[in-house]
Amino acid sequence: MKSQWWAMILVLNLILSGCIGETIPDLDGDGIEDSEDYDRDGDGWSNDLEINCTTNPDDSSDIPLDLDEDNICDLLDEDADGDGWSNDLELECQSSAYNSSVNPMDFDNDGICNYLDDDIDGDKLPNNWESERNFDPLDPEDAMICQGRSEYCLRSYDDFTFPETHNAYSAAEDGVVLGVNHYTGLQAQWDGGIRAFMLDTHHVNDEDNDAEDVRFCHGSPGQFPHPCLYSEINAFEWLSLLNTLMNSTNEGCSTVCGDVVTLLIENYVPADHLEYLFNETGMYDRIYIHQLGDNWPDIGDLILMGKDLVVFWEQTGNQSYPWLHDFGEFGWTTNYAEDNPEDMECTVHRGDGSQPVWHLNNWLKSMFGVADPYRSEEVNDYDFLLNRSIECWEIMDNRPTFVAVDYWEDGEVTNVTITLNKMENWDDIIPPHP
Numbered sequence: 001m002k003s004q005w006w007a008m009i010l011v012l013n014l015i016l017s018g019c020i021g022e023t024i025p026d027l028d029g030d031g032i033e034d035s036e037d038y039d040r041d042g043d044g045w046s047n048d049l050e051i052n053c054t055t056n057p058d059d060s061s062d063i064p065l066d067l068d069e070d071n072i073c074d075l076l077d078e079d080a081d082g083d084g085w086s087n088d089l090e091l092e093c094q095s096s097a098y099n100s101s102v103n104p105m106d107f108d109n110d111g112i113c114n115y116l117d118d119d120i121d122g123d124k125l126p127n128n129w130e131s132e133r134n135f136d137p138l139d140p141e142d143a144m145i146c147q148g149r150s151e152y153c154l155r156s157y158d159d160f161t162f163p164e165t166h167n168a169y170s171a172a173e174d175g176v177v178l179g180v181n182h183y184t185g186l187q188a189q190w191d192g193g194i195r196a197f198m199l200d201t202h203h204v205n206d207e208d209n210d211a212e213d214v215r216f217c218h219g220s221p222g223q224f225p226h227p228c229l230y231s232e233i234n235a236f237e238w239l240s241l242l243n244t245l246m247n248s249t250n251e252g253c254s255t256v257c258g259d260v261v262t263l264l265i266e267n268y269v270p271a272d273h274l275e276y277l278f279n280e281t282g283m284y285d286r287i288y289i290h291q292l293g294d295n296w297p298d299i300g301d302l303i304l305m306g307k308d309l310v311v312f313w314e315q316t317g318n319q320s321y322p323w324l325h326d327f328g329e330f331g332w333t334t335n336y337a338e339d340n341p342e343d344m345e346c347t348v349h350r351g352d353g354s355q356p357v358w359h360l361n362n363w364l365k366s367m368f369g370v371a372d373p374y375r376s377e378e379v380n381d382y383d384f385l386l387n388r389s390i391e392c393w394e395i396m397d398n399r400p401t402f403v404a405v406d407y408w409e410d411g412e413v414t415n416v417t418i419t420l421n422k423m424e425n426w427d428d429i430i431p432p433h434p
Helices: 002-017 047-052 087-092 127-132 150-154 186-191 227-231 235-248 271-280 299-304 376-380 382-396 413-421
Strands: 144-146 162-165 196-203 214-216 256-258 261-267 309-313 358-361 402-405
Touching: 144 150, 144 299, 150 299, 162 261, 162 413, 186 235, 196 227, 196 235, 196 271, 196 402, 214 235, 214 271, 235 271, 256 299, 261 271, 358 382, 376 382, 376 402, 382 402, 382 413, 402 413
Parallel strands: 144 256, 162 196, 162 402, 196 261, 261 309, 358 402
Antiparallel strands: 196 214
16 A cells, blocks of 8 residues: 555656656657647648648658759649749640750740740741741741831831921932922932932923923922922932932842832823833832722832832822822822921821821921921921821821921931831830930
Protein backbone atom coordinates (compact mmCIF):
# COMPACT_ATOMS: atom_id res chain seq x y z
CA MET A 1 0.00 0.00 0.00
CA LYS A 2 2.81 2.37 0.84
CA SER A 3 4.49 1.68 -2.55
CA GLN A 4 1.31 2.62 -4.39
CA TRP A 5 1.22 5.94 -2.66
CA TRP A 6 4.79 6.60 -3.60
CA ALA A 7 4.00 5.76 -7.24
CA MET A 8 1.05 8.15 -7.28
CA ILE A 9 3.19 10.90 -5.72
CA LEU A 10 5.90 10.32 -8.37
CA VAL A 11 3.42 10.53 -11.24
CA LEU A 12 1.89 13.67 -9.80
CA ASN A 13 5.33 15.30 -9.54
CA LEU A 14 6.13 14.35 -13.16
CA ILE A 15 2.88 15.86 -14.35
CA LEU A 16 3.41 19.03 -12.34
CA SER A 17 6.99 19.29 -13.62
CA GLY A 18 5.82 19.06 -17.30
CA CYS A 19 7.62 15.84 -18.03
CA ILE A 20 4.40 14.08 -18.72
CA GLY A 21 1.55 15.86 -20.62
CA GLU A 22 -0.38 16.19 -23.91
CA THR A 23 1.84 15.71 -27.02
CA ILE A 24 2.02 18.81 -29.33
CA PRO A 25 1.65 17.86 -33.08
CA ASP A 26 4.75 18.77 -35.14
CA LEU A 27 4.82 16.68 -38.32
CA ASP A 28 8.14 17.91 -39.66
CA GLY A 29 9.83 18.24 -36.29
CA ASP A 30 10.81 21.84 -36.87
CA GLY A 31 9.59 22.91 -33.43
CA ILE A 32 6.59 24.73 -34.87
CA GLU A 33 3.22 23.34 -33.90
CA ASP A 34 1.41 22.09 -36.98
CA SER A 35 -1.49 24.44 -36.37
CA GLU A 36 0.96 27.36 -36.64
CA ASP A 37 3.25 25.86 -39.31
CA TYR A 38 2.61 27.27 -42.82
CA ASP A 39 4.50 24.21 -44.19
CA ARG A 40 3.47 21.26 -41.99
CA ASP A 41 5.29 18.53 -43.91
CA GLY A 42 8.46 20.63 -44.37
CA ASP A 43 8.71 19.99 -48.12
CA GLY A 44 9.22 23.68 -49.02
CA TRP A 45 5.69 24.20 -50.29
CA SER A 46 3.18 26.07 -48.13
CA ASN A 47 0.06 24.24 -47.02
CA ASP A 48 -2.26 26.56 -48.93
CA LEU A 49 -0.17 26.32 -52.08
CA GLU A 50 -0.16 22.51 -51.90
CA ILE A 51 -3.92 22.50 -51.54
CA ASN A 52 -4.20 24.79 -54.58
CA CYS A 53 -1.75 22.56 -56.44
CA THR A 54 -3.81 19.45 -55.39
CA THR A 55 -1.01 17.80 -53.41
CA ASN A 56 -1.05 16.65 -49.73
CA PRO A 57 0.31 19.30 -47.29
CA ASP A 58 0.81 16.53 -44.72
CA ASP A 59 2.95 14.27 -46.90
CA SER A 60 6.49 15.41 -47.64
CA SER A 61 6.81 12.85 -50.41
CA ASP A 62 3.81 14.33 -52.26
CA ILE A 63 5.08 17.62 -53.66
CA PRO A 64 3.69 19.73 -56.55
CA LEU A 65 5.19 19.32 -60.02
CA ASP A 66 7.29 22.37 -60.96
CA LEU A 67 8.89 21.79 -64.33
CA ASP A 68 10.76 25.09 -64.55
CA GLU A 69 11.59 25.22 -60.80
CA ASP A 70 10.20 28.72 -60.40
CA ASN A 71 8.29 27.78 -57.21
CA ILE A 72 4.98 27.99 -59.06
CA CYS A 73 3.47 24.57 -59.50
CA ASP A 74 2.69 23.50 -63.05
CA LEU A 75 -1.01 23.48 -62.31
CA LEU A 76 -0.93 27.21 -61.50
CA ASP A 77 2.02 28.26 -63.67
CA GLU A 78 0.94 30.20 -66.77
CA ASP A 79 4.31 29.26 -68.30
CA ALA A 80 4.92 25.75 -67.02
CA ASP A 81 8.18 25.14 -68.91
CA GLY A 82 9.56 28.63 -68.29
CA ASP A 83 10.37 29.32 -71.93
CA GLY A 84 8.72 32.75 -72.01
CA TRP A 85 5.62 31.55 -73.85
CA SER A 86 2.38 31.06 -71.91
CA ASN A 87 0.85 27.60 -71.86
CA ASP A 88 -2.28 28.77 -73.70
CA LEU A 89 -0.25 30.54 -76.34
CA GLU A 90 1.95 27.51 -76.88
CA LEU A 91 -1.12 25.35 -77.39
CA GLU A 92 -2.50 27.91 -79.87
CA CYS A 93 0.87 27.96 -81.61
CA GLN A 94 0.86 24.14 -81.75
CA SER A 95 3.95 23.94 -79.56
CA SER A 96 4.56 22.12 -76.24
CA ALA A 97 3.70 23.90 -73.01
CA TYR A 98 5.74 21.37 -70.99
CA ASN A 99 8.97 21.23 -72.96
CA SER A 100 11.24 24.26 -72.78
CA SER A 101 13.29 23.00 -75.72
CA VAL A 102 10.25 23.13 -77.98
CA ASN A 103 9.28 26.77 -78.51
CA PRO A 104 6.90 28.38 -80.99
CA MET A 105 8.56 29.69 -84.13
CA ASP A 106 8.63 33.49 -84.20
CA PHE A 107 10.46 34.62 -87.32
CA ASP A 108 10.33 38.35 -86.62
CA ASN A 109 10.69 38.11 -82.81
CA ASP A 110 7.57 40.17 -82.19
CA GLY A 111 6.16 37.82 -79.55
CA ILE A 112 3.54 36.45 -81.95
CA CYS A 113 4.26 32.94 -83.18
CA ASN A 114 4.35 32.34 -86.92
CA TYR A 115 1.21 30.22 -86.72
CA LEU A 116 -0.79 33.21 -85.43
CA ASP A 117 1.19 36.07 -87.00
CA ASP A 118 -0.52 37.85 -89.90
CA ASP A 119 2.87 39.35 -90.77
CA ILE A 120 5.43 36.62 -90.20
CA ASP A 121 8.49 38.51 -91.49
CA GLY A 122 7.56 41.77 -89.76
CA ASP A 123 7.73 43.95 -92.87
CA LYS A 124 4.32 45.58 -92.17
CA LEU A 125 2.74 43.69 -95.08
CA PRO A 126 0.26 40.87 -94.32
CA ASN A 127 1.24 37.36 -95.38
CA ASN A 128 -1.75 36.93 -97.70
CA TRP A 129 -1.20 40.33 -99.27
CA GLU A 130 2.42 39.44 -100.03
CA SER A 131 1.62 35.98 -101.36
CA GLU A 132 -1.08 37.31 -103.67
CA ARG A 133 1.41 39.79 -105.13
CA ASN A 134 4.34 37.39 -105.45
CA PHE A 135 6.28 38.72 -102.45
CA ASP A 136 7.83 36.24 -100.01
CA PRO A 137 6.02 36.52 -96.64
CA LEU A 138 9.06 34.91 -94.98
CA ASP A 139 11.59 37.43 -96.29
CA PRO A 140 11.59 40.94 -94.79
CA GLU A 141 13.87 42.10 -97.61
CA ASP A 142 11.30 41.05 -100.21
CA ALA A 143 8.85 43.83 -99.44
CA MET A 144 7.44 47.09 -100.72
CA ILE A 145 7.56 50.72 -99.61
CA CYS A 146 4.87 53.20 -100.68
CA GLN A 147 4.96 56.93 -99.96
CA GLY A 148 7.92 56.18 -97.65
CA ARG A 149 6.39 53.39 -95.50
CA SER A 150 5.39 49.80 -96.16
CA GLU A 151 2.07 50.01 -94.34
CA TYR A 152 0.93 52.79 -96.68
CA CYS A 153 0.90 50.27 -99.53
CA LEU A 154 -2.28 48.90 -97.92
CA ARG A 155 -4.05 52.28 -97.87
CA SER A 156 -6.56 53.03 -100.57
CA TYR A 157 -5.84 56.12 -102.66
CA ASP A 158 -8.73 57.97 -101.01
CA ASP A 159 -7.61 57.01 -97.49
CA PHE A 160 -4.31 58.87 -97.65
CA THR A 161 -3.41 62.54 -97.39
CA PHE A 162 -1.03 63.96 -100.00
CA PRO A 163 0.73 67.34 -99.62
CA GLU A 164 -0.12 69.46 -102.65
CA THR A 165 1.27 72.67 -104.16
CA HIS A 166 -1.09 75.17 -105.77
CA ASN A 167 0.26 76.36 -109.15
CA ALA A 168 3.27 74.15 -108.49
CA TYR A 169 5.19 75.35 -111.56
CA SER A 170 4.88 79.03 -110.64
CA ALA A 171 8.17 79.37 -108.77
CA ALA A 172 10.54 82.30 -108.46
CA GLU A 173 13.44 79.86 -108.77
CA ASP A 174 12.32 79.01 -112.31
CA GLY A 175 12.07 82.61 -113.48
CA VAL A 176 8.40 83.38 -112.83
CA VAL A 177 8.18 87.10 -112.07
CA LEU A 178 4.44 87.77 -111.68
CA GLY A 179 1.88 85.57 -109.98
CA VAL A 180 4.53 83.68 -108.02
CA ASN A 181 3.18 80.91 -105.79
CA HIS A 182 6.39 79.31 -104.50
CA TYR A 183 10.04 80.13 -104.05
CA THR A 184 11.39 76.81 -105.28
CA GLY A 185 10.65 74.61 -108.26
CA LEU A 186 9.78 70.98 -108.86
CA GLN A 187 13.05 69.40 -107.71
CA ALA A 188 12.90 71.05 -104.28
CA GLN A 189 9.19 70.34 -103.95
CA TRP A 190 9.75 66.67 -104.72
CA ASP A 191 12.69 66.43 -102.34
CA GLY A 192 10.53 68.08 -99.67
CA GLY A 193 7.83 65.42 -99.99
CA ILE A 194 5.22 67.08 -102.22
CA ARG A 195 3.36 64.43 -104.23
CA ALA A 196 0.40 66.33 -105.70
CA PHE A 197 0.65 69.31 -108.03
CA MET A 198 -1.85 71.84 -109.38
CA LEU A 199 -0.99 72.98 -112.91
CA ASP A 200 -2.35 75.47 -115.49
CA THR A 201 -1.97 74.56 -119.18
CA HIS A 202 -1.98 77.20 -121.93
CA HIS A 203 -0.54 77.64 -125.38
CA VAL A 204 2.51 79.81 -125.44
CA ASN A 205 0.50 82.57 -127.15
CA ASP A 206 -2.54 83.01 -129.36
CA GLU A 207 -0.60 82.34 -132.57
CA ASP A 208 1.62 79.47 -131.41
CA ASN A 209 -1.13 77.06 -130.45
CA ASP A 210 -0.05 73.65 -131.69
CA ALA A 211 0.35 70.62 -129.41
CA GLU A 212 4.05 71.26 -128.97
CA ASP A 213 3.26 74.80 -127.79
CA VAL A 214 1.67 73.72 -124.51
CA ARG A 215 3.12 75.56 -121.51
CA PHE A 216 2.44 75.97 -117.83
CA CYS A 217 1.44 79.60 -117.28
CA HIS A 218 -0.35 81.40 -114.47
CA GLY A 219 -3.39 83.36 -115.57
CA SER A 220 -6.63 83.30 -117.50
CA PRO A 221 -7.01 83.17 -121.30
CA GLY A 222 -7.87 86.39 -123.06
CA GLN A 223 -6.22 88.58 -120.47
CA PHE A 224 -3.58 91.17 -121.31
CA PRO A 225 -0.79 90.51 -121.22
CA HIS A 226 -0.99 86.83 -122.15
CA PRO A 227 -0.26 84.66 -119.05
CA CYS A 228 2.73 83.01 -120.70
CA LEU A 229 4.39 86.36 -121.28
CA TYR A 230 5.37 86.66 -117.63
CA SER A 231 5.13 83.14 -116.24
CA GLU A 232 5.97 80.65 -118.98
CA ILE A 233 7.30 77.26 -117.85
CA ASN A 234 8.14 74.59 -120.40
CA ALA A 235 5.55 71.89 -119.70
CA PHE A 236 7.52 69.23 -121.55
CA GLU A 237 10.66 69.80 -119.49
CA TRP A 238 8.68 70.04 -116.23
CA LEU A 239 6.77 66.78 -116.77
CA SER A 240 9.89 65.02 -118.04
CA LEU A 241 11.64 65.93 -114.80
CA LEU A 242 8.66 64.68 -112.81
CA ASN A 243 8.82 61.40 -114.73
CA THR A 244 12.52 61.10 -113.88
CA LEU A 245 11.86 61.83 -110.21
CA MET A 246 9.12 59.23 -110.05
CA ASN A 247 11.43 56.66 -111.62
CA SER A 248 14.21 57.55 -109.19
CA THR A 249 12.09 56.48 -106.21
CA ASN A 250 12.95 52.85 -106.89
CA GLU A 251 16.63 53.46 -107.60
CA GLY A 252 18.87 52.28 -104.79
CA CYS A 253 15.90 50.74 -103.01
CA SER A 254 16.55 47.21 -101.74
CA THR A 255 12.83 46.49 -101.97
CA VAL A 256 10.10 47.72 -104.33
CA CYS A 257 9.61 51.44 -103.71
CA GLY A 258 7.21 53.90 -105.27
CA ASP A 259 5.05 56.98 -104.88
CA VAL A 260 1.63 57.72 -106.30
CA VAL A 261 1.48 61.22 -107.78
CA THR A 262 -1.57 63.35 -108.57
CA LEU A 263 -1.99 66.24 -111.00
CA LEU A 264 -4.92 68.66 -111.02
CA ILE A 265 -4.94 70.66 -114.25
CA GLU A 266 -6.71 73.95 -114.91
CA ASN A 267 -6.72 73.47 -118.64
CA TYR A 268 -6.98 75.89 -121.59
CA VAL A 269 -5.78 73.65 -124.46
CA PRO A 270 -7.48 70.84 -126.40
CA ALA A 271 -7.49 67.41 -124.76
CA ASP A 272 -5.48 65.89 -127.61
CA HIS A 273 -2.75 68.45 -126.94
CA LEU A 274 -2.60 67.28 -123.33
CA GLU A 275 -2.39 63.70 -124.50
CA TYR A 276 0.51 64.66 -126.78
CA LEU A 277 2.23 66.36 -123.83
CA PHE A 278 1.90 63.28 -121.62
CA ASN A 279 3.02 60.91 -124.36
CA GLU A 280 6.07 63.00 -125.24
CA THR A 281 7.19 63.18 -121.62
CA GLY A 282 6.78 59.45 -120.91
CA MET A 283 3.98 60.05 -118.44
CA TYR A 284 1.00 58.71 -120.36
CA ASP A 285 1.64 55.03 -119.66
CA ARG A 286 1.70 55.73 -115.92
CA ILE A 287 -1.83 57.15 -115.81
CA TYR A 288 -4.50 55.29 -113.88
CA ILE A 289 -8.07 55.43 -115.21
CA HIS A 290 -10.75 55.23 -112.54
CA GLN A 291 -14.34 54.20 -113.07
CA LEU A 292 -16.80 56.44 -111.27
CA GLY A 293 -18.51 54.51 -108.48
CA ASP A 294 -15.75 51.92 -108.08
CA ASN A 295 -13.63 51.79 -104.96
CA TRP A 296 -10.27 53.48 -105.34
CA PRO A 297 -7.44 50.92 -105.42
CA ASP A 298 -4.73 50.59 -102.80
CA ILE A 299 -1.62 52.69 -103.25
CA GLY A 300 0.54 49.56 -103.41
CA ASP A 301 -1.55 48.08 -106.20
CA LEU A 302 -1.37 51.30 -108.22
CA ILE A 303 2.42 51.19 -107.99
CA LEU A 304 2.62 47.48 -108.84
CA MET A 305 0.35 48.01 -111.85
CA GLY A 306 2.67 50.76 -113.06
CA LYS A 307 -0.27 53.17 -112.81
CA ASP A 308 1.16 55.55 -110.25
CA LEU A 309 -0.19 58.77 -111.76
CA VAL A 310 -3.74 60.10 -111.32
CA VAL A 311 -4.79 63.09 -113.43
CA PHE A 312 -7.79 65.37 -112.82
CA TRP A 313 -8.78 68.38 -114.87
CA GLU A 314 -11.16 71.23 -114.17
CA GLN A 315 -13.43 70.42 -117.08
CA THR A 316 -16.32 68.13 -117.88
CA GLY A 317 -15.27 64.58 -118.52
CA ASN A 318 -14.51 63.54 -122.10
CA GLN A 319 -15.23 59.91 -122.99
CA SER A 320 -12.48 60.01 -125.60
CA TYR A 321 -10.00 60.87 -122.84
CA PRO A 322 -11.14 58.90 -119.77
CA TRP A 323 -7.77 59.45 -118.08
CA LEU A 324 -8.67 63.12 -117.66
CA HIS A 325 -10.92 62.73 -114.65
CA ASP A 326 -13.39 65.58 -114.13
CA PHE A 327 -12.38 66.83 -110.69
CA GLY A 328 -15.93 68.01 -110.01
CA GLU A 329 -17.37 64.60 -110.82
CA PHE A 330 -14.71 62.45 -109.16
CA GLY A 331 -14.10 64.74 -106.19
CA TRP A 332 -14.54 68.20 -104.71
CA THR A 333 -12.68 71.12 -103.19
CA THR A 334 -13.12 73.65 -100.42
CA ASN A 335 -13.05 77.35 -101.19
CA TYR A 336 -9.69 79.00 -101.80
CA ALA A 337 -7.82 82.31 -101.70
CA GLU A 338 -9.75 83.73 -98.77
CA ASP A 339 -8.93 87.13 -97.34
CA ASN A 340 -8.28 85.99 -93.78
CA PRO A 341 -7.61 82.72 -91.89
CA GLU A 342 -10.93 82.96 -90.07
CA ASP A 343 -12.72 82.92 -93.44
CA MET A 344 -11.47 79.41 -94.21
CA GLU A 345 -14.23 76.80 -94.07
CA CYS A 346 -14.56 73.06 -94.60
CA THR A 347 -17.62 73.10 -96.84
CA VAL A 348 -17.94 71.97 -100.45
CA HIS A 349 -17.13 74.83 -102.83
CA ARG A 350 -16.93 72.96 -106.12
CA GLY A 351 -17.62 69.36 -107.07
CA ASP A 352 -19.53 66.39 -105.69
CA GLY A 353 -19.32 66.37 -101.89
CA SER A 354 -20.34 62.70 -101.78
CA GLN A 355 -17.05 61.65 -103.36
CA PRO A 356 -14.25 60.49 -101.03
CA VAL A 357 -11.45 62.32 -102.88
CA TRP A 358 -11.16 66.00 -102.02
CA HIS A 359 -8.82 68.97 -101.82
CA LEU A 360 -8.46 71.04 -98.67
CA ASN A 361 -7.37 74.36 -100.17
CA ASN A 362 -5.32 76.38 -97.70
CA TRP A 363 -4.01 79.66 -98.99
CA LEU A 364 -4.82 83.35 -98.71
CA LYS A 365 -4.82 86.02 -101.39
CA SER A 366 -3.16 89.39 -101.08
CA MET A 367 -4.80 92.76 -101.71
CA PHE A 368 -3.74 92.30 -105.35
CA GLY A 369 -5.64 89.03 -105.70
CA VAL A 370 -2.55 86.82 -105.93
CA ALA A 371 -0.80 84.49 -103.48
CA ASP A 372 0.18 86.27 -100.28
CA PRO A 373 3.81 85.53 -99.36
CA TYR A 374 3.59 87.51 -96.12
CA ARG A 375 0.83 85.45 -94.49
CA SER A 376 1.62 82.03 -95.95
CA GLU A 377 3.65 81.07 -92.91
CA GLU A 378 0.66 81.82 -90.68
CA VAL A 379 -1.73 79.45 -92.46
CA ASN A 380 0.98 76.88 -93.25
CA ASP A 381 2.05 76.80 -89.60
CA TYR A 382 2.11 73.24 -88.28
CA ASP A 383 -0.45 73.69 -85.51
CA PHE A 384 -2.81 75.86 -87.54
CA LEU A 385 -2.79 73.60 -90.58
CA LEU A 386 -2.97 70.36 -88.57
CA ASN A 387 -5.89 71.61 -86.49
CA ARG A 388 -7.74 72.83 -89.56
CA SER A 389 -7.20 69.52 -91.35
CA ILE A 390 -8.47 67.51 -88.38
CA GLU A 391 -11.45 69.84 -87.95
CA CYS A 392 -12.44 69.40 -91.59
CA TRP A 393 -11.85 65.66 -91.34
CA GLU A 394 -14.32 65.57 -88.44
CA ILE A 395 -16.89 67.79 -90.13
CA MET A 396 -16.81 65.91 -93.43
CA ASP A 397 -16.28 62.51 -91.78
CA ASN A 398 -13.58 61.89 -94.36
CA ARG A 399 -9.86 62.63 -94.28
CA PRO A 400 -8.66 65.25 -96.77
CA THR A 401 -7.02 63.54 -99.74
CA PHE A 402 -4.96 66.63 -100.50
CA VAL A 403 -3.80 69.58 -98.45
CA ALA A 404 -2.95 72.32 -100.95
CA VAL A 405 -0.87 75.39 -100.13
CA ASP A 406 0.97 78.33 -101.63
CA TYR A 407 4.57 79.00 -100.60
CA TRP A 408 4.99 75.45 -99.37
CA GLU A 409 8.44 76.37 -98.04
CA ASP A 410 6.78 78.48 -95.33
CA GLY A 411 5.31 76.35 -92.58
CA GLU A 412 5.16 72.57 -92.50
CA VAL A 413 2.63 71.14 -94.92
CA THR A 414 4.57 67.91 -95.42
CA ASN A 415 4.96 67.36 -91.67
CA VAL A 416 1.23 67.93 -91.25
CA THR A 417 0.42 65.22 -93.78
CA ILE A 418 2.95 62.88 -92.15
CA THR A 419 1.07 63.31 -88.87
CA LEU A 420 -2.35 62.91 -90.51
CA ASN A 421 -1.28 59.70 -92.23
CA LYS A 422 -0.26 58.16 -88.92
CA MET A 423 -3.86 58.61 -87.77
CA GLU A 424 -6.66 56.21 -88.64
CA ASN A 425 -9.45 58.54 -87.51
CA TRP A 426 -9.75 62.23 -86.76
CA ASP A 427 -10.26 61.55 -83.05
CA ASP A 428 -7.11 59.44 -82.64
CA ILE A 429 -4.42 60.65 -80.27
CA ILE A 430 -2.30 63.03 -82.33
CA PRO A 431 1.18 61.54 -82.88
CA PRO A 432 4.28 63.52 -81.90
CA HIS A 433 5.53 66.21 -84.25
CA PRO A 434 7.64 64.54 -86.98
